[in-house]
Amino acid sequence: MLFKIEPRPDPSKKMKYLSPLIAVVMMLITGLIIFLILGKNPVSAFHAFFIEPVNDFYGLGELIIKASPLMLIGVGLTVGFRANIWNIGAEGQLAMGAVFAGGIAIYFSNSTSVFIIPFMFIAGAFGGMLWACIPAFLKTEFNANEILVSLMLNYVGILILSLLTHGYWKDPNGYGFPQSILFSESALLPILIEGTRLHAGIIISFLAIFIGWIFLLKSFIGFQLQVSGLAYNAASYAGFKYKKMVWFGLLAGGLAAGLAGVSEISGPIGQLLPSVSPGYGFAAIIVAFVGRLHPGGIFLSSLLVALLYLGGESVQMNLDLPSAVTGIFQGMLLFYLLAADFLINFRFKVKSKL
Amino acid sequence: MEQNKFFKFGLCILACVFIVTGFAFPVSSKEKASKEKLKVGFVYVSPIGDAGWTFQHDLGRIAVDKTFGDKVETKFVENVPEGAEAERVIRDLAKSGHDLIFTTSFGYMNPTLKVAKLFPDKKFEHSTGYKVAKNVGTYLCRFYEGRYLTGIIAGKMTKSNSLGYVAAFPIPEVIRGINAFTLGAKSVNPKIKVKVIWINSWFDPGKEREASEALIDQGVDVLTHHTDSTAPTITAEEKGVYAIAYHSDMSKYGPKAHLTATTHVWDKFYTQITDDVLNNKWKSKEIWGGIKDGMIELAPINTKAVPSDVVKMVQKTEKMIVDGSFHPFQGPIKNQKGKIIVKSGSHLTDKDLLGMNYYVEGILGNIPK
């Protein structure tokens, strides 16, 4: 029996939603095979990877903390991705958000004002958007490829953060170690539930999902983004302003990444460090794709990708495997998703006879 | 709407996947069995490898295992980055029943304290830091004693009078070592200059190599380092200059280049602390041990290269340090501008040493601000 690949007359909606599930299942199967090859008992390996990190209340809290920046950035990037604007600079935008907000926390370290936190979020949002402005401006005014510009700016942003923590913003009483002062209470996000590290920053992420849902699926501008993404020519024909879409798409990502940066430093970290993100800006791209550029899907996929982070640390502790396993699973997830997406536009057909 | 229906369908399946994986693998009951044993956790900043800072700590862990046999169970997590991730690892160790946890890098200080607050009945020992709590002690070696001795060898062996130092972070622990090394070298050779390159990482063989090459290219003929890998020793061997290693005896990586090394010995300390915890005698302390306490040792001196009178000189000074008749930071000491900062007849106190943030005379350049 032979199979033939043929294009579907219309993209399959069913496959569009099935493909992330196929990807997850394939990822699990491949993971199983990897553990088997390594001679690890797959049951205990899977237990250590997927269950151990979240088998108590505290662990669930950790999962949400990890998922929080991912869903926030994922939704923000989706605004651009839907319009075919490829912002892959979220890692740098996050760093710049942390820089701007961290500056506030450091310079007002003696203040006990309740306005410090809101002020930090405004500054962080500004920082992230400022960093996203650059590719937007260079794209609309000079036609420079936003993928490349935002990619380059990642490193510049990360290096600026590193420069400041190694230099001007180093804790004067920190014996020269590259980290800022510990933020004062007024610059720290309150803990929501005792006994966990769940901080108020997650509210912003949940809000982002909600707002993203309304904005992307129910508003006119969300529709415009979609049209502009589907067909560049059609969009300009319909009178939609492409430049406006570029600005919009990039700034939304920058805003979200900047806010995520603030939540990280005034939440779980509590100070500025030379590095404040274990690659959330890149992982959020996986989250957005696996979530089908849909806020509801992003919510779920952010939990999954967050679990992959926690699982990596867990197998490092329990099975003496490197925590880098996380990267293998994250990479595989996206590979399988991209591969399964093929079935949206194509199908296999049984060839009865040659 | 059809789209919505499929979306919900998708959610259900994804939820099912989560739940099924959850139930398919019941929690093992292994944890309960080992309740009687004292569980001791170690957090390492770099891979254990076969030489270096973490390697020495792991020798200490193995010593604990050997000494107490069935009474303890040790566990280590290696390659844990300093910062937010460290907090999770330390917390996981505490949560999984480790009653005594050693965190072995400066950058673990704040995470250790944060976790210690949440687990008041667990004991924590943080290496190289300066903050303590009721259940957090600190421990450190007087690395500088070894540094001074190796400085004597470097000062005697250099022909270019230019010594090189690959350093990690400009914190007092490292600066103290650079100063002691310089003082030791100057005590036998007033003409020497020490060049320092900071790489801002504890463990990065690539950068360590590049920095070592840069120093050697600039005329350095005795190289030492305060970083974790064997790269400086290997580079020195290749380029035909001398190396003085740190943390571990690295002679097998540079049989010709390796003159000696300042090594750390944690065996005694780790067994002592574990014993204290087992017997409920543990108290938060700030421990700072040197050659006298067996926490610092010089690796065997390469006698093919180092003349015997130099070896004797080193041994003599070592004896004086042990019996207290000599202190490496004993006056007169001049700062970089040539001003006397420690008068003859006195020496720096431990408090001065712990906060050291200046170079002594003979070191080129400035400490990065």
Place this chain on the structure above:
Amino acid sequence: MNIDILLNIFVATIAAGTPLVYAALGELITEKSGVLNLGVEGMMLVGAISGFIAMAKTGSLVFAVLCGMAAGILMSLIFAFLVLTLMANQVASGLALTIFGIGISAFIGIDYTSVALKGIPPLNIPFLSDIPFIGRIFFSYDILIYLSLVLLTGIIFFLYKSRAGLILRAIGENPKSGHALGFSVIGIRYLAVIFGGAMAGIGGVYLAVLYTPMWVEGMVAGRGWISIALVVFATWRPLRVIAGAYLFGGVTIIQFHIQGFGIEISSQFLCMLPYLATIIVLVIISRNKNTIRLNSPASLGTTYHPATN
């Protein structure tokens, strides 16, 4: 500062730039065919650990290079299959490749961390390398550095003097007309991506086996991204790629030397320069249709659907 130090800096710079030369020349060919592969970092890492293990086991540099190339090719095939056969998005596929490569290389390399390799001394061509000054500048490198120059010559010849190169460039400019002329766009792009993978693999091997020589998790340390920047910085021209590689490689060497001289310039600031320079070049060449056509492959990053023809 004397002439010897300058010479030493020069020689060290060439060595530091060489991994970039390989990776960027490979990416150049990939991009010339119209495919943007952001997975260079991942391919380099997997190449590095494969070459390192081969070297540790056999001690043969040739074998190590072959293993590194094979590993790079395998990685690039995943990417090629996704973007060329399954027509997946190139940006996402490339990122996935990098994330995957960082993970899998650390995973494979766990037992090889901080294992020291016996360094391979540079060739030091007899007599020639003894000539003062000139000997040091031209004849004191290891074999892979000379090989990279041979590769450069080959690529220049291939791109601008051969029919195959012409076809490759044509497909990068306009895959549809390439198809109309009877060339297999997908097949040619496969070859270009595979070449990129093989070169990234060699770049990794150079780093792990000759340059450091040691294996550490994530040791490529952003050089893959720099290589991608470099191709843009060089406006897709091979000679400029190699010049840029030494320029960017020099940045890492210079930052340590200036510290040794006691000059205070922050290393972070120096590290930013390559990225900033790349953005500036990109703006200059993109500003109007003519300059962009002259410089970058027109179909770069866009998916080619054979079915829509």
